[in-house]
Amino acid sequence: MKKTILKVENLHYAYWNGKVALNDVSVDIREGEKIAVMGSNGSGKSTFFLNINGVFAPERGKITYRETLVTKKNLKELRKNIGIVFQDADNQIVASTVRAEVGFGPMNLKLPMQEVHERVEESLAYMNITDFKDRPPHYLSGGEKKRVSIASILAMRPEMIIFDEPTAALDPLNATMLEDVLAKLGNVGKTILLSTHDVDLAYRWAERVLVFSAGEIIADGTPLDIFRDQQILEKANLKKPMMLEVYEMLVKKKLLEDSAEYPKTTQAFNKLLDDHVVFLGDLA
Amino acid sequence: MKRIKHNHGEGVRIDYYAYASHIKHWNATFKVFFSLVIMVICIAFNNPYVSTVVIVAMAYITIVKGQLPLSEYLRVLAIPTTFILLSVVAIIFDFSKEPMGLYHFPVGLGYFYTSKAMLKTGLYLTLKVFAAISALQMMTLSTPFSEIISVMRKAHVPKLVIELMNMIYRYIFILLEVSTKMKNAADSRLGNCDFKTSCSTFGSIGANLLVISMRKANAYYDAMESRCYDGDFLFYEEDRAVDKNLIMKAALFIVILIIIGCYTRL
Numbered sequence: 001m002k003k004t005i006l007k008v009e010n011l012h013y014a015y016w017n018g019k020v021a022l023n024d025v026s027v028d029i030r031e032g033e034k035i036a037v038m039g040s041n042g043s044g045k046s047t048f049f050l051n052i053n054g055v056f057a058p059e060r061g062k063i064t065y066r067e068t069l070v071t072k073k074n075l076k077e078l079r080k081n082i083g084i085v086f087q088d089a090d091n092q093i094v095a096s097t098v099r100a101e102v103g104f105g106p107m108n109l110k111l112p113m114q115e116v117h118e119r120v121e122e123s124l125a126y127m128n129i130t131d132f133k134d135r136p137p138h139y140l141s142g143g144e145k146k147r148v149s150i151a152s153i154l155a156m157r158p159e160m161i162i163f164d165e166p167t168a169a170l171d172p173l174n175a176t177m178l179e180d181v182l183a184k185l186g187n188v189g190k191t192i193l194l195s196t197h198d199v200d201l202a203y204r205w206a207e208r209v210l211v212f213s214a215g216e217i218i219a220d221g222t223p224l225d226i227f228r229d230q231q232i233l234e235k236a237n238l239k240k241p242m243m244l245e246v247y248e249m250l251v252k253k254k255l256l257e258d259s260a261e262y263p264k265t266t267q268a269f270n271k272l273l274d275d276h277v278v279f280l281g282d283l284a
Numbered sequence: 285m286k287r288i289k290h291n292h293g294e295g296v297r298i299d300y301y302a303y304a305s306h307i308k309h310w311n312a313t314f315k316v317f318f319s320l321v322i323m324v325i326c327i328a329f330n331n332p333y334v335s336t337v338v339i340v341a342m343a344y345i346t347i348v349k350g351q352l353p354l355s356e357y358l359r360v361l362a363i364p365t366t367f368i369l370l371s372v373v374a375i376i377f378d379f380s381k382e383p384m385g386l387y388h389f390p391v392g393l394g395y396f397y398t399s400k401a402m403l404k405t406g407l408y409l410t411l412k413v414f415a416a417i418s419a420l421q422m423m424t425l426s427t428p429f430s431e432i433i434s435v436m437r438k439a440h441v442p443k444l445v446i447e448l449m450n451m452i453y454r455y456i457f458i459l460l461e462v463s464t465k466m467k468n469a470a471d472s473r474l475g476n477c478d479f480k481t482s483c484s485t486f487g488s489i490g491a492n493l494l495v496i497s498m499r500k501a502n503a504y505y506d507a508m509e510s511r512c513y514d515g516d517f518l519f520y521e522e523d524r525a526v527d528k529n530l531i532m533k534a535a536l537f538i539v540i541l542i543i544i545g546c547y548t549r550l
Contacts, residue, residue: 055509076512084510091503095519096430096454103520108512116520136430138457139303156511 002031003066005160005191006052006082011061013051021047022058023215029160029193034186036202036223037195039212040237045195046087048212049162054078080109083158087165089145090137098140098148099124099133105156123155127181143174150181160191167198179205203227203241204264211236224262243269296460298360298424305426306351311526312431313438318534319423325538326415329545335411337544341537342418350426360421361414368413376406429453434521447517458500463493 006029013022021044029035037045050056052063054075063070063078070078083105086092095101102123106116124130127147137145146166153161163182167175182205185192196202202209202223209226211219219232226232227244243264250256257276263269302308307315326338346352377396378385385397423432430453437446466489470476475485 050506050510053510055506076514079510079512084507086503086507088503090458091500092507094451094454094504094508096433096450097428097521100430100519100521104508104513104518105511107518107520108514117522120520134308134428135303136299136428136457137454138461139300152511 002033004028004030005066007062007064008052009062009064011048011051011063012059013047013056014059021215022051025061025215025217027210027217027220029191031191032186032189033191034182034205034207035191035193035210036206036208037193037210037212038197038199038202038236038238039195043212043236044215045212046164047215049084049164049193049195052078053082053084053162080156081159082162083153083156083160084162084164085150085153085166087168089142089149092149092152093137093145096136097133098129098135098137101137101148102133102152102155105152109156119155119157123151126154127151143170143177146170146174146178160193161185163192163194165195165197167196167201199227199239199241200243203244211238223264296457297356299429301352301356301360301425302428304352305346307345307349307426308428309524310426310530311524312427313435314526314530314534315423315427316432316435319419321538322419322541323416325541325545326412326419329541330408330412331545331548332408332411333548334541334545335408335415337541338415339411339418342415342422346418346422346425350422352425357421357425360425361418364417368410368417372406372410375409376402378402430521434519443516450517450519455497455500459493459497462496463489466492 008025008027008029011022011025012020014020025044025048037048039045047056051058054063054070057072065074065078065081068074068077093101095104099120103116103120106119111119120133121130124133127150129144129147129151132140132144137148140148150166166178170178179201182192182194194202194205206223209219209221209223210217211226211232213236218235219226219229223241224244227238227241232238233240243266244262247256247262247269251258256272259272259276261268261272263272322338322342326335343357347354347357376398378398379391379394380397381394383390383395383397385399386403388395388397430450433446433449433453436449437443470485470489474481476482
């Protein structure tokens, strides 16, 4: 069993107007997990992220980071090790050049200049934006801004990265770029939390899915368990991933043998069809 | 075909030229101090020859070295021209009851007149002002604002001012963008069809901008806190190497200006 990075117990958070945003949320996040966080707008996903990042202080409940209870004194440790890539890059970029923006986190960590320089250059290269490091954010396109906002989090070298609806407002090319980055980060064992409304993305990328509804986690399990559970899907207003639905239909119509392989990508599906060619051939 | 009106102000234009300039890579501190020294020399000498040399040299640097199109350079220079010409008119003309001076023409009860000396003062003044402005223009058209701020920080301008400048510079563009979007959305629903509607639309956009600014300010603060912001705006900046050759040339130019100034003292 992998070590738990973050342990959240009975988290409760209400806004100033009394609206309860999180109600008794408990969850364990372990090293290297790839978690998709799903749920409709206003179900508490973003509030949850800001709570586990120490930006919002929960009303009740405990957050334990690496066996240390998070208090006001060690908040910085939490913020340093957990980075959030916000949904709207325009709401995240504070500096007036790309380089300064990427260096913002490392500078706040009070690292030596040499180290800041190395981290900035590394993150810029990682996100492939070295060419426009001197440009101000208002001369960047939406996709470029997203890359800058990701680079600015990578430069802090957090253990865990939270992506708040990263694919919203990205064109297909940039969405592919984002998935490549997710895969790259996953390969080096970074723990990733990603909120999305894209069930297909969650199905093919995640290892674990958390479903939020009205401030509570109503389901926590593997994508297969979650997306095959009609009750949960209805409660959280989620659709079934297309690949899963097609697969189930084919099995139901007895066009495919129920091998419980559940292909997650079209490539895997194609391979599955190749392997079952005899079965399909029976039709003819 | 008529060109579609650019709906940003001149300030945005200057900002863009600074980023596109081919002499952007020159050390910012060098550019700022060079232009300030030139400006001081122009004002101190008050000499038409010095001023003319400066005007030509600065235009050369900006247009030839910086690759800014001449038409754009003139357009930017035209912004202060109106003010300068109006104030010069007030200086070279005087009013008197009697016809006097070199040229005069009657207006109502008396005469507007001017003399050779007054014309000379006016001309020298115009040249001096244009020289000083073109020196500053050389700096603003080749140095991105963030770098000017960083020079000011090195010059020990109070931190509060520096942080405010940084934030204002970043957010002015966001505010502009949001207001342009709202204006377009209003236009598409006939929000500006007549004067009365325009007024109320303008009011609504203003009110909305305020609300959005507040909300954005909160979002920014969250984003900053999540990256360990603890009260000090620290930005990472890289210094560009100072080209020794360039400093030599600049020093030579300044010496030449001083020599011209001394030999042609009027």
